[in-house]
Amino acid sequence: MNGRATGTNLDTVRRHNLSTVLGIVHREGPLARSALTQATGLNRSTVGALVGELAELGLVQEREPELSNRVGRPSPVVAADGRVVAIAVNPEIDAVTVGVVGLDAVVHRRVRYPIGHIPSAAEAVAVAGAVIDGLRPSLGDATRVTGIGVAVPGLVREDDGVVRLAPHLQWREEPFAAELSAATGYPVLAANDASLGANAERLFGAGxxxxxxxxxxxxxxxxxxxxxxxxxxxxxxxxxxxxxxxxxxxxxxxxxxxxxxxxxxxxxxxxxxxxxxxxxxxxxxxxxxxxxxxxxxxxxxxxxxxxxxxxxxxxxxxxxxxxxxxxxxxxxxxxxxxxxxxxxxxxxxxxxxxxxxxxxxxxxxxxxLGSDILMIGAAELAFRPLLADPAG
Incomplete structure (x- = not known):
């Protein structure tokens, strides 16, 4: 847990503190509330209040820890709520893959839709949209979808999701993120696939x-x-x-x-x-x-x-x-x-x-992370606004 952001007790930075706590349990997995206190540098009551607010927002769950031989009342365990999900999309020259990834970094579903030819950007949007529509019933009423992250094999302007050049896909200056958002109704962010893979591996894998x-x-x-x-x-x-x-x-x-x-x-x-x-x-x-x-x-x-x-x-x-x-x-x-x-x-x-x-x-x-790496990487892109401002 080295290199984490450090929290503060100042009320004026509540958003920062919520982001800090949520980010830690998202990256590290379930942690005792006492471990969060140590990791953030915040006092126990402040951490308790932040965890309570995150739970009310439906972003974390608290559970009783497993029994141990330690003396005293054990600290509750805090975990990111896996029912909060992001949808990941990876267009390729032979298929479009769509995944559903939880805030706990678990890939719940991954669907690879083969295509017999190199898809145009419009075709990839249509395929991704159809697969996402097919997944909606399985998400259930308890699921909260934060948005869509797209891992593109090419050069992507991250501020607006325009694919500047994806040579193997033969895409040039394609507003893929905007078109997929219009087709699905979800906010969409897009970035280069390998860059997203690097971030996923650094946070959750061999890195x-x-x-x-x-x-x-x-x-x-x-x-x-x-x-x-x-x-x-x-x-x-x-x-x-x-x-x-x-x-x-x-x-x-x-x-x-x-x-x-x-x-x-x-x-x-x-x-x-x-x-x-x-x-x-x-x-x-x-x-x-x-x-x-x-x-x-x-x-x-x-x-x-x-x-x-x-x-x-x-x-x-x-x-x-x-x-x-x-x-x-x-x-x-x-x-x-x-x-x-x-x-x-x-x-x-x-x-x-x-x-x-x-x-x-x-x-x-x-x-x-194997074949899930681009799903996790793309989902991390979609989770970014939520992690930065959990209450927003």
Whole structure:
């Protein structure tokens, strides 16, 4: 629980204190009220009043703790109410995925709607809207929907949700957030998928406690990255930082859709893995199962493609290591599946190529959130206004 915001007893900052308490139980999970007192620096009566107000707002629940041998009356346990949910949307070149995520960071539902062609922005809005309509009856009367977060495989202007460029989707200057809001009636926020994945992994996954990390996501629409520096996201002046997929890895490679030669995502791609496996489409979990089975069976073509892609991925991660000096590189999507086939190979390759001083404390791991990571990341975007102002 390091690096938390600290509360204050001043009545004039009640909103800040509510935000502090709700943010802690959202990120950390259920905590005793005494632990909240210690974490915030507030006194017990103030924490009790704040928890009571959050409970009245329907944002937290209190329950009695499990029995223990400790002397004295045990402190009630406070937990974020999982009936408060956000809807997450992730459009891709082969599907639109919609999820329902609780304020307790639990993914209640995830629906992948396959599409036989690259959807236009209008089609993706229509598909997402239809799936959300189908989910409404299952949400129940007790559920409170805070809004929709969208994880987009491209460059997104976060202040208005306009997709400036999503090259694999062939979207350019699409007001996706506004159109999805009009279609569903919910407020919608959108951002780059890998940036949202990085934040989710930092808060709830392998990156918990890491101040400096690089998250690299591999999906049907290419490769992106999110970077956390000193505990804060590195966004760039316009919010477009982290395009690791367009790092040069092969000067003798093919031309990328961006116009450059030998970008990472021209050499490391989900589509190439699907081709060598003889598959038309798959989500991350299906692809991983197929890869594992083929490698275990000694399929030489699959093994050769895995080794080739891992080599080029190591070249890109060498660059990320030298530039950002992270303590952790987290791999998601099909990149996590690649790493999982031989967890020792990629760290060894990166260690051989990167500056020794930068690589000596580096760990390379796969996402702990798995195929739910973009759902959790997008939901976190939708929860942001509520967490900032719980009573608003």
């Amino acid at each position: 918990r406690g890491a101040s400096d990390l690089v998250y690299v996501n591999g999906g049907a629409s290419g490769i992106g990255a999110g970077v956390i520096v000193s505990g804060a996201p590195l966004t760039g002046i316009s919010g477009y930082a982290g395009e690791l997929g367009h790092t040069l890895v092969n000067s003798a490679g093919v031309r990328c859709h961006c116009g450059a030669i030998g970008c990472l995502e021209t050499e490391v791609s989900q589509s190439a893995l699907l081709r060598v496996l003889g598959m038309d489409a798959a989500d991350a979990d299906e692809l991983e199962r197929a890869l594992s089975a083929a490698v275990a069976a000694g399929d030489e073509a699959v093994i050769a493609e895995v080794e080739r892609q891992t080599g080029f991925l190591a070249t890109a991660l060498r660059t990320a290591t030298n530039v950002f000096d992270p303590q952790l590189i987290v791999l998601g999507g099909f990149l996590g599946a690649l790493h999982g086939l031989d967890p020792e190979r990629l760290p060894r390759l990166v260690g051989e190529q990167a500056l020794a001083a930068s690589a000596e404390r580096l760990s390379i791991v796969r996402s702990e």
